[in-house]
Amino acid sequence: MTITATAQRWSHGYAFFLAATASAVGLGNVWKFPYILGQNGGGAFLAVYLGCIVLIGIPIMMAEVMIGRRGRRSPGYAAREVARESGAHDLWQLVGWLGLFSAFLIMSFYVVITGWAFSYVHKAATGAFVGADGDQVAGVFAAMTASPAEMLAWSTLAVTLAFGIVALGLRQGLERWLHVLMPVLLVLLLTALASAWWIGDVRQALDFLLRPDFSALTSHGVLIAVGHAFFTMTLASGVLMMFGAYLPQHTSIGRTAIGVALADTAVALIAGLAIFPIVFGFGLDPAEGPGLMFQTLPLALAAVPAGVLLTTLFFATLSLAAFSTMITNVQAFVHLFHERLHASRVLAVLVCGGAVWLLSLASVFSFSGAAWTRLDITLLGREIPTVYHAIEHVAINLMLPLGGLLIAVFAGWVVHTRVARDELALAPFAFTIWRLVLRYVAPIGLGALLLNLAGWI
Template sequence: MHIAATAQRWSHAYAFFLAATASAVGLGNVWKFPYILGQNGGGAFLAVYLSCIALIGIPIMMAEVMIGRHGRRSPGYAARAVARESGAHDLWQLVGWLGLLAAFLILGFYVVITGWAFAYVQKAASGAFAGAGGDTVAALFAGLTGSPGEMLAWSTLVVVLAFAIVALGLRRGLERWLHLLMPLLLVLLLLAVVSGLWIGDAARAVDFMFRPDFSALTAQGVLIAVGHAFFTMTLAAGVLMMFGAYLPQETSIARTAIGVALADTAVALIAGLAIFPVVFGFDMDPAEGPGLMFQTLPLALAAAPAGVMLTTLFFATLSLAAFSSVMTSVQAFVHLFHERLHTSRMLAALVCGGAIWLLSLATVFSFSGAAWTRLDITLAGRELPTLYHAFEHTAINLLLPVGGLLIATFVGWVVPARISREELALAPAGFRLWRFLLRYAAPGALGLLLLQLVGVF
């Protein structure tokens, strides 16, 4: 028995697949995955990461979507409805509310970094990187991050576009645009791979990515793989729970979750195949870190034949991947505001967009060095010099793992097995495996991650 029903539904299962994949495929795949792969030994890290996706990511994704579909409401209210049917305390609604809080904080800096990618498309197309040396490229990045006005203009464009699309409604807005943008993203990614293989060292890149060297993998690297699986798949951020509320009852949650995980992983690997040939072909350090994307790669791409075109293509791909995640994440907030206050979608989009835009100011001015963004505090063993660092650390390193642990505990131990069986419709052996992973493997891995993050070991 379902407690409540939201009127909105995906037009078909493929629309849910596109939305969940768009939410997962973002900066985590095209920007973060390549550099953490480079920092943690290449193929060995990849093997652990894939294991995390299979043993932790997919079971929790299934649980999160299940809560949304059974509750048929916004995340917090869906979790409360499922808790009440399960005879559990209303406090379990925190499973949904913590996810939305994490998503809100993430959007506060994600729209700014997406704005960087937009800005780099314009810079690349105008030939700003053509013939540029290392000092010039570094100065361009420093000029962008040191200019509140420029960053604010680009991040405002990201917010306006995303909320304007979502304001059109689920099918006329988000779903219609996903049908256009996701195939385009795939085409751009494949073109980026061809370009990277053309100008770079494909043999060294493939060897680095797919030959495991476990001597280069540390215990911290294993926990980084667990954390990145959460970030890249948008787990415990409320988005998948919201999308589950739109999911038709006849759609298989298990098949869809596996499909999204495979698509997300494939995009991460494709991004690696686009980036690492360039890294090795131009003798760059694959463990360089975040600067690899916005400072080192533009220098290499611009020096290649057809450099202006290649650099523009690369940052257009990054922009589209990042924007797809922003667009899908804001859906949950607009729906919540529209559902609870019975306002028009346009008003809901304006209010929610304004709130996220205001939050993004903290990130904009953190990078430009404004005094009011300075914190200089330590939280859970990590130094946080600015508000931006506090948002990022709190959302990604604390709220997402805690939310995942709560989801696994709630669905694995509190929600009756009959509800899970009804929603998942798995074969008995598959259901037992899923429940075992949700009850033991996921909480164990997330518990270790949280202990490491707070400095216990």
């Protein structure tokens, strides 16, 4: 007997919305979005990013959920079932398997960054940044990344908590916890926003975010916007197909996808509006890069009277955003193991959690400078100093766009029109637009991204 997703369903469509939003709202919104916005022209990048969400993100999200709900299986098997129903070859199941493999690679370093955020909550709450100057704040970050033991301790905690929640089951574990975590995350974000507007330069931040300077946006920046839309919305990672398999038949895929995209974008904007007033108010560089959250913000917030509280608040928000993504992503791995090998949920959790933890060691020791992780190679047009950089580059910049391209081609050209119409239940005009986007707009955008990666454009 095969264990299928039909035995498990979300209790209602809102649960799917929470799960898909939690999967999308993570480090991509709170940590990565502000600094890549700062590096690529502010409002100009924002305008292009929003266009990518509308023209590529939402249609592909709808396609993924449609495949998952129609197949009612783990992503690879769901894609195979839909391909068979459409009279296509079983090889199209690679659409699902590629996504799951991408998610597995991403989770291997995502748990380490989540561990950093957990660590910084503790550091901030215990006053590690009080009275610190720039060198001291940078020293805190350098000491953490130089210590494999510290990083292992926090990333192990993140893995244990995430897989522990998933071990409780779909409704008693993931769904129940999301009903708690997501409202708390929203409250923390809004509190962080209010705090930033209290101590920062709101006018300059709004000007930076809302007044586009297209002269500062390069063609490479446009492609970064396409890639980030995939990363932040967890597109082509298999997760949305898995959640679609649990989705009740009466729930509208189109309305839910639009809702998730709006929620994800709103969180990214709130994060920007919470961070950039501090950046400009304290004379920091908005294009600082990954260190913006972990080095420059603690330095700025340490200088205000309520610095301990505000710094703790910001990193608690980052931790919760990262953790919410973790628990939704690992659900897909556990379900696959449970479905394919008929293993108990506990065994599936132990095996999958152990696999993610073991691969995370490559990132931990890459950050700490272990000699065996050094590569110093050029891969797909990018300098790759360590194993971590290779995993991150291949998973996010190659596999996600490639997976998205395959999904667009599969849903737009291969899936039978009757199947797509049955699942999406769109008005004729809306269905035509959706199909045209998947057939032409998305492949062109994602093809350009892949060609740029190869150095051909």
